[in-house]
Amino acid sequence: MVPLGLAFGAVITQSGLAWWWASAFAALIYAGSFEFLLVGLAAAVAPLGTIALTAFLVNVRHVFYTLSFPLHRVNGRLAKAYSTFALTDEAYALTTNERARSWPGRRILWLQAYMHLYWAGGATAGGLLGSLIPTSVTGLDFALTALFAVLALDAIRERRDDLPTPVLALLSALAARLLLPGQMMPAACVLFTAALLTRHLLTRMRTRRA
Structure with missing residues (x-):
């Protein structure tokens, strides 16, 4: 600090x-x-x-x-x-x-x-x-x-077992940089949040099926 x-x-x-x-x-x-x-x-x-x-x-x-x-x-x-x-x-x-x-x-x-x-x-x-x-x-x-x-x-x-999270963050940042370079930060945050919610929903669906 x-x-x-x-x-x-x-x-x-x-x-x-x-x-x-x-x-x-x-x-x-x-x-x-x-x-x-x-x-x-x-x-x-x-x-x-x-x-x-x-x-x-x-x-x-x-x-x-x-x-x-x-x-x-x-x-x-x-x-x-x-x-x-x-x-x-x-x-x-x-x-x-x-x-x-x-x-x-x-x-x-x-x-x-x-x-x-x-x-x-x-x-x-x-x-x-x-x-x-x-x-x-x-x-x-x-x-x-x-x-x-x-x-x-x-x-x-x-949290070595949670490797998909940093991967999703990196992909969100790269996508935002390519698609909206002038608004990279908010775009990356929106993409990352959407990716996390999608992963959460898919995990719940798999759990219910199991």
Whole structure:
């Protein structure tokens, strides 16, 4: 989270925004992938409607996260509200694996709080130090993509028996890239969701026949 936050803060500074925008984005928005996109949208003074639609498309996956995220273990309305706000890809990956099934709500909440602190602290440091990075250095915005790749590889290693899922994801991404290159992300998400639903229905039909 700290190296990723550093990269985000540096991207903020290199885009022409003041360093404190990194702190504000990290503390108040706290949605890594959308924050990287928001830098370009804010720099281009994009309409609020465009920003809202982009935020929905990028973060709609969190709706599916809530189906298995252990929010019921977190006690108190304020604690539940913060845990919902701080639900990130990394927090979901850590709290829904086999080893985390016995974790109490307090541990889940503190894990999310520390991750939020690491992200905000890294972003602030990156924003302050970003001016020291030469403008010729490129690729810092790829840091989040690299993190998602690592999370995906870890998930594949943990669930070796579920190889069709990453294969479907890869095929959905390739099909979206070929058919709708300008809208690759939403198209890939729709194709992947449709593929998962189709596989689920076929599995149920086979189970009933058996």
